[in-house]
Amino acid sequence: MAINLQKAEFILSAVAPKFFLRDGLPQVAFSGRSNVGKSSVINRLLNRKNFARVGAAPGKTTQINYFKIDNAFYLVDLPGYGYAKVSKAERDRWGKLMESYFADPELMTLGVMIVDSRHKPTADDCTMAQWYREAGCPFVVVANKLDKLKKSQVEPNLQVIRETLELGEGDVVIPFSAEKGTGRQELVSAILASVEGRKAPGACQGEQNLV
Numbered sequence: 001m002a003i004n005l006q007k008a009e010f011i012l013s014a015v016a017p018k019f020f021l022r023d024g025l026p027q028v029a030f031s032g033r034s035n036v037g038k039s040s041v042i043n044r045l046l047n048r049k050n051f052a053r054v055g056a057a058p059g060k061t062t063q064i065n066y067f068k069i070d071n072a073f074y075l076v077d078l079p080g081y082g083y084a085k086v087s088k089a090e091r092d093r094w095g096k097l098m099e100s101y102f103a104d105p106e107l108m109t110l111g112v113m114i115v116d117s118r119h120k121p122t123a124d125d126c127t128m129a130q131w132y133r134e135a136g137c138p139f140v141v142v143a144n145k146l147d148k149l150k151k152s153q154v155e156p157n158l159q160v161i162r163e164t165l166e167l168g169e170g171d172v173v174i175p176f177s178a179e180k181g182t183g184r185q186e187l188v189s190a191i192l193a194s195v196e197g198r199k200a201p202g203a204c205q206g207e208q209n210l211v
Contacts, residue, residue: 003192005046007070013063017100020107021066026073026195027107031098031128032114034080037144040178041114042077045187062094064101073109073195076101082124102135110194111139112187117146117157117175121164129165140172140190141165147177 014020021027032038043051046069065077078101079094101107111132115121121129132139143161146154158173167173172190176183 003072003195004070005188006048008046008048008051008067008075011066011068011074013065014097015063016097017104020064020101020104021074022106025068026109027076028073028110028112028191028194029076029078029101029108030112030114031078032080032144033082033116033122033124036080036114036116037178038077038080038114041142041144041176041187042075044178044181044184045191046075062090064097073191076108081128082122098131102131105136108135108137110191111135111137112142112191113139114142114144114176115161115165117143117154117161118148120160126165129167138194140174140187141167142174142176142183142187144176144178146175146182147179 011021012019030038030042032041043049051067062079064079067075067077069075078098081091081094081098113125113128113132115125129139129141141161143158149157154175158175161167161173162171174183174186174190176187
């Protein structure tokens with residue numbers, strides 16, 4: 001299957017579970033802390049400079065945004081988390097919206113979790129990794145901002161990410177630089193393998209006790 005990643009269009013922003021798309025197309029869900037460069041990773045993936053808006057302030061994504069990629073799958077941009085300047089009520093609303101998305105086994109095909117390669121994952125990152133595991137879907141970890149590290153720091157930092165997120169040997173961590181494009185092909189390959197392997201809605205199954 002040849003998919004043109006540059007053929008991307010915004011479909012809708014879901015502010016409540018009733019707006020989640022359920023048309024059977026695979027859904028690749030991107031998550032990450034509010035300042036981790038999620039929009040930049042998406043822009044690099046699609047080779048579109050300003051497709052996912054890079055906001056001046058973190059926390060701009062407040063709904064679940066759907067982008068259709070070449071009529072083959074949805075890129076699902078989840079709200080950023082861990083940004084302290086957002087009110088607790090708003091953070092709670094985001095959390096419930098994301099919990100509803102993760103709890104539905106008919107939605108997500110693959111998770112893409114973005115972390116900062118320079119730092120140990122936060123408690124929020126660990127919670128997000130657990131949500132992916134409990135959703136029963138495969139997920140890959142994208143360690144962004146690789147260009148900010150010295151070569152000698154890369155492997156030790158990746159090991160810290162693996163240990164902190166309690167990843168298994170089979171879990172994929174992709175060293176990535178949205179700035180330089182490092183890791184893009186590996187991420188593209190992981191997404192296409194998941195999309196092409198999706199047989200039918202409801203491919204993900206697992207415990208749905210997200211809290």
